[in-house]
Amino acid sequence: MAMDRDQVLRDAAALLSRKSTATMDEVARAAGIGRATLHRHFAGRDALVRALEDLGIREFEVAFDNARLDEGTAVEALRRLVAEAEPNAELLAFLVTENQLFEGDEVNEGWARLDARVTALFRRGQEEGDIRIDLSPAWLTEALYGLIGSCAWAVMDGRVAAKDFQYMIIELLLGGARRSVEK
Amino acid sequence: MAMDRDQVLRDAAALLSRKSTATMDEVARAAGIGRATLHRHFAGRDALVRALEDLGIREFEVAFDNARLDEGTAVEALRRLVAEAEPNAELLAFLVTENQLFEGDEVNEGWARLDARVTALFRRGQEEGDIRIDLSPAWLTEALYGLIGSCAWAVMDGRVAAKDFQYMIIELLLGGARRSVEK
DNA sequence: CAAGAATGAGACGTCAGTGTCTCAATTGGT
DNA sequence: ACCAATTGAGACACTGACGTCTCATTCTTG
Numbered sequence: 152m153a154m155d156r157d158q159v160l161r162d163a164a165a166l167l168s169r170k171s172t173a174t175m176d177e178v179a180r181a182a183g184i185g186r187a188t189l190h191r192h193f194a195g196r197d198a199l200v201r202a203l204e205d206l207g208i209r210e211f212e213v214a215f216d217n218a219r220l221d222e223g224t225a226v227e228a229l230r231r232l233v234a235e236a237e238p239n240a241e242l243l244a245f246l247v248t249e250n251q252l253f254e255g256d257e258v259n260e261g262w263a264r265l266d267a268r269v270t271a272l273f274r275r276g277q278e279e280g281d282i283r284i285d286l287s288p289a290w291l292t293e294a295l296y297g298l299i300g301s302c303a304w305a306v307m308d309g310r311v312a313a314k315d316f317q318y319m320i321i322e323l324l325l326g327g328a329r330r331s332v333e334k
Numbered sequence: 335m336a337m338d339r340d341q342v343l344r345d346a347a348a349l350l351s352r353k354s355t356a357t358m359d360e361v362a363r364a365a366g367i368g369r370a371t372l373h374r375h376f377a378g379r380d381a382l383v384r385a386l387e388d389l390g391i392r393e394f395e396v397a398f399d400n401a402r403l404d405e406g407t408a409v410e411a412l413r414r415l416v417a418e419a420e421p422n423a424e425l426l427a428f429l430v431t432e433n434q435l436f437e438g439d440e441v442n443e444g445w446a447r448l449d450a451r452v453t454a455l456f457r458r459g460q461e462e463g464d465i466r467i468d469l470s471p472a473w474l475t476e477a478l479y480g481l482i483g484s485c486a487w488a489v490m491d492g493r494v495a496a497k498d499f500q501y502m503i504i505e506l507l508l509g510g511a512r513r514s515v516e517k
Numbered sequence: 518c519a520a521g522a523a524t525g526a527g528a529c530g531t532c533a534g535t536g537t538c539t540c541a542a543t544t545g546g547t
Numbered sequence: 548a549c550c551a552a553t554t555g556a557g558a559c560a561c562t563g564a565c566g567t568c569t570c571a572t573t574c575t576t577g
Contacts, residue, residue: 324510
């Protein structure tokens with residue numbers, strides 16, 4: 152069977168986001184391939200992590216494009232964004248939790264660019280009056296990442312149904328847990 | 335200077351939550367002590383992690399007690415909970431992200447007990463009509479952990495002011511990002 | 518069906534991190 | 548000021564993971 156590079160990386164992300172000290176052998180097993188094959192495609196652990204960063208940035212660059220963050224209201228764009236992010240949620244969880252990586256790297260740049268797009272989205276929502284102004288765009292961005300990661304883990308552990316992924320994130324992020332009188 | 339065991343563990347958690355592959359030497363430096371001293375107090379890396387689990391569970395057991403989760407409305411209790419959790423937010427972040435640890439351990443039990451208390455709090459809020467019923471208590475629990483961890487990191491990185499910690503978490507968790515018409 | 522490419526399993530040397538030890542320096546209590 | 552306890556720094560051997568290699572097997576392509 153031909154190795155699906157991206158799928159291997161996704162499996163690696165799912166494992167490493169939960170057990171970042173996992174052995175290369177464990178990563179290989181988690182991806183269903185041999186350790187030798189893993190080394191053939193990724194020179195070493197560093198290269199693997201670098202590849203995870205690259206894939207993550209590329210995937211979310213595409214996801215953001217597909218979500219058309221500039222179209223419609225910010226709230227609508229946010230819904231599309233979460234939907235587009237779902238397939239790569241575990242990858243995002245890994246990148247967010249392991250940002251030891253962003254130390255003097257140029258990867259920092261790619262990530263900063265993504266960050267800026269999300270932050271700008273929230274800011275636009277604030278300017279249009281749809282998003283609260285007492286919560287900073289930077290915090291809302293972090294919170295979005297955190298909720299996506301948390302939900303991805305909850306789904307992995309079976310505490311949240313996969314089909315509820317988008318709903319749980321969007322509803323909590325936008326509406327909050329408190330039950331409003333109206334509605 | 336006498337070594338402050340708990341402070342060392344807190345420093346270790348702050349580092350390990352962001353760089354879980356950190357060396358014992360790096361942990362020691364982060365805690366401002368020598369590697370030998372670190373080994374004197376914690377037999378090894380496993381023992382260190384175990385100590386982090388123990389401290390975390392103990393701290394949050396106390397924090398939950400102090401928050402008096404059964405008194406007043408669930409929303410009020412939740413505010414107290416976040417306030418009590420703040421000093422140990424980085425510790426929580428470590429425990430939540432590195433739950434590889436919970437594999438056949440008895441630590442699982444301590445954590446499950448804490449989990450149950452938070453989940454029960456959200457459930458109580460739902461029964462009292464203050465919390466939305468379309469978001470499961472299990473998810474709200476995970477989301478709370480995630481937001482606390484995310485905010486702790488954001489504060490560490492300077493993206494959120496430390497003084498806004500409680501406000502950012504509580505307001506987002508309870509009220510959501512969307513700006514409601516009334517209010 | 519045959520030739521080429523890719524994979525899995527295992528063996529092997531290497532090395533960074535670990536855990537232990539010693540000893541001088543510092544600290545804290547009396 | 549003294550003594551006991553603790554610490555930091557360094558040296559040391561050891562271990563587990565890493566990275567490379569080989570070879571038989573499987574998969575792919577024409």
